[in-house]
Amino acid sequence: MEEERCGFTAYHAQAPYPAVQAMGRNQRYAEAMLGNIGSANSEMSAVGLYFYDHLVTAEIPEVSEVFHKVSMVEMRHLEIFGTLARQLGADPRLxxxxxxxYTWWTPGFLHYSQKLGPLLQVAIRDEQATVRKYQEQCRWIGDQNVVENLQRIIQDERVHLEIFHCLMESYGGIETKRRP
Incomplete structure (x- = not known):
């Protein structure tokens, strides 16, 4: 299996997640969490894209399984940010x-590809953008619990980057088969 070839067995960092408990209401922080939920660069976009990637890579079971498992981690992030948004005073819609x-999340935000190399390149690019976004939020958000959750989620996103880089090295030249 791919996990053994690349040497990973977990799809998230090993550190425990902090409690999800904002200090109080804050509109600016709440809007940042909504951006983490439902913008073009958001956890919902990651879940949607990795679900699609899981389906279109079905002929490469190791890769398909990675996308499935990574999407489950992204769903956990979605829940954390939704909970924080609500605690901070926002309605946690997409x-x-x-x-x-307010702008609704849309599947039009996703970059669909049936070619494995470009598909992995998009995953890497999006994970890198997510890490930068969350790092920037850590610099200006003054709620320590929100920052701790962002920092913990960044650890997971870095694990995903390692996984996707390994997949790119191992499978980047293989094409997925197109099905009607």
Missing amino acids: WCRQGGR
């Missing part, structure tokens, strides 16, 4: 605030 108004 939306984000942009330009002074």
Whole structure:
């Protein structure tokens, strides 16, 4: 199996997750969490994309299984950010605030590919962007619990980067088979 070839057996960091308990209501922090839930660069986008990637890589079971398991970790992140958004005073819908108004999450945010190399490149690019986004939020958010959750989730995203880089090295040149 691919896990053995790349040497990974877990799809998340080993450190425990901190409690999910915001200090109180804060509109700015809440809007950041909504962006982590329902923007183009969000956990919902990761879940949706990795679900699709899991399906289109079915002919490569090791890769398909990785996308399935990583999507489960991303769902946990989605729940953490949704809980934090609610605690911070926001309605945790699949939306984000942009330009002074709420914009719904859409599957149109996803970059669909049936070619394995580009598919993995998108996963790597998106995970890198997510790490940068969460690191930036850690710099300005003053709620220590929110920051601790962001830092813990960053650890998972870095594990995903390692996994996707390994898959790219092992499978990047293999094409998935297109099914009608």
